[in-house]
Amino acid sequence: MSNTQKNDLSALQNGSDIRGIAMQTVNKEVTLPNQVIEKIGYGFAVWLKEKKHLAVDSLDKPVKVAVGHDSRLSGERIKTALIEALTNAGIDVVDVGLATTPALFMATQYEQYDCEASIMITASHLPFEYNGLKFFTASGGAEHEDIAYILEHADWDAVTWENNQGVTMKKNLLEEYSADLRKKIISGIKTASNPDMPLKGKHIVVDAGNGAGGFFATEVLEKLGADISGSQFLEPDGHFPNHVPNPDNKEAMESIKTAVLENKADMGVIFDTDVDRSALVDRNGQAVNRNNLIAVISAIAIQENPGTTIVTSSATSEHLKDFIEQLGGHQNRYITGYRNVINQAIKLNQEGTHTSVAIETSGHAALKENYFLDDGAYLIAKILIADAEMAVDGKNFSSLLENLKQPVETDEVRFKITTDTVQQTGETVIEAFSKFIQEAPDLEVEPDNLEGVRANTLGRYGSGWLQMRMSLHEPLLVLYFESDQKDAIAQLKNDIRSFFMKQEGIDTSSL
Structure with missing residues (x-):
């Protein structure tokens, strides 16, 4: 493969995933045509053999790989091209059709698969x-360096071993995965009067955003006795006609909030497209995402594992830290990126620090008891179990938030980086902003911070904090504010505007 081809493919790397344009639009050309998908399939086969030491070259017992997709319009096309490459390399394929990211990992754990x-x-x-690709083996998801290796070896010429043509079989993985979740919920709820229908009497609204998560309503909740009337956008539709399938999106959260209140439901559940992220709304319409979601699962984990550590991404509230510590737990505030927080949690456990949860404010949540897999459906199942157990005392899952102080104001500004040297420009602005904060009145740099620059506010700004960091996936600087004093953020933004107006290489119009 030429260096030019390698560079073209390397641009498809998105951290520990591959992402690109799969359908042509007026402004965007396709970067994931069939021939590129096939090459990536060959690179994956090489990676399995050379890096994961699987017997891809075995003529007696071929390696078996499960392949699935969410509701995206290009999913079937990409799957077809990918299966062709894998079978050409001698790999047997289980085509699981519509599925979720966590379910695909579980295909490496289920004995029947x-x-x-x-x-x-x-x-x-x-x-x-x-569209894009996420890769798993039984030991977990691919890392950044694994994706780089796959793309570097993405060519038929890299398949040097003798092999037979692989075969393809079809299975319904979501059926197996749903049954597994039902079993875990039934096992977890000890107080149900009807053990086989432990959610009977609960009214739960699900918003799948037309992604792959609609099964959770019909195949998990309803079969456990829950009333799912009022659930919305359960049908897979890759046009995503109703709202962005993202539990970190304000419009999406407003949509599920409205559905809960209009249907007088006990709770609302919302998933992203591939169900590795989720969030909730309580019966009063309060959003349980970001810091609130971290608080709920932290409270559950600490109750089950006193003194445990919770790894979070960096942009979390000081109130959350106080909340976790008051419960007897510890927070490890790490850097953004779901693989980053998961790997930090795994590392802490290996070093002897008991760590139960790795969770980002975006909704990626991985539990030690569940392979440290960021699984939005398992997270909800875990909270449903706690909610059912708390009902004995007349409480529900949102009762866990009673001692979490809520900020008066929050805001976010996203500065687009306009230069070709995105990383260098971003780092330059962050360094300059750090120096600016050190000299500014009523702002103090937070030393316990591993990402960008974070400062605590005091004096005329009241109690609060701000953080600026590089976006992981876009050419942006993200500036987040949180304050316990009304109108403090507006004043702070006005006071720092002059600094940003002097910076080169960023668009300040959002400020």
């Missing part, structure tokens, strides 16, 4: 024209 690896075709919450 006997898959050594799996691939999920998804681009999470991105617009319909995007």
Whole structure:
């Protein structure tokens, strides 16, 4: 493969995933045509053999890989091209059709599937024209360096071993995965009067955003006795006609809030497209995402594992830290990126620090008891169990938030970086902003911070904090504010505007 081809493919790397344009639009050309997908399939086969040491070259017992996709319009096309590459390389494929990212990982754990690896075709919450690939083996998801290796070896010429043509079989993975979730919920709820229908009497509204998560309403909740009337957008539709399937999106959360209140439901559940993220709304319409979601699962984890550590992404509230510590737990505030927080949690456990949860404010939540897999459906199942157990005392899951102080104001500004040297420009602005904060009155740099620059506010701004960091996936600087004093953020933004207006290489119009 030429260096030019390698560079073209390397541009498809998105951290520990692959993402690109799968459908042509007026402004965007396709970067994931069939021939590129096939090459990536060959690179994956090489990676399985050379890096994961699987017997891809075995003529007696071929390696088996599960392949599935979310509701995106390009999913079937990409799956077909990917299966052709894998079978050409001598790999047997289990085509699981519509599925979720967590379910694809579980295909490597279920004995009846006997898959050594799996691939999920998804681009999470991105617009319909995007798609991508996530890779798993039984030991977990691919890392950043694994994706780089796959793309570097993405060519038929890299398949040097003798092989037979692989075969393809079809299975319904979501059926197996749903049954597994039902079993876990039944096992977890000890107080149900009807053990086989432990959610009977609960009214739960699900918003799947037309992604792959509609099964959770019909195949999990309803079969456990829950009333799911008022659930919305359960049908897979890759146009995503109703709202962005993203539990970190204000419009999406407003939609599920409205559905809960209009249907007088006990709770609302919302998923992203491939169901590795989720969030809730309580019966009063309060959003339980971001810091609130972290608080709920932290409270559950600490009750089950006193003194445990919770790893979070960096942009979390000081109130959350106080909340976790008051419960007897510890917070490890790490850097943004779901693989980053998961790997930090795994590392802490290996070093002897008991760590139960790794969770980002975006809704990626991974529990030690569940392979440290960021699984939005398992997270909800865990909270449903706690909610049912608390009902004995007349409480519900939102009762866990009673001692979490809520900020008076929050805001976010996203500065587009306009230069070609995105990383360098971003780092330059962050360094300059750090120096600016050190000299500014009523702002103090927070030393316990590993990402960008974070400062605590005091004096005329009242109690609060701000943080600026690089976006992981876009050419942006993200500036987040949180304050316990009304109108303090507006004053702070006005006071720092002059600094940003002097910076080169960023668009300040959003400020």
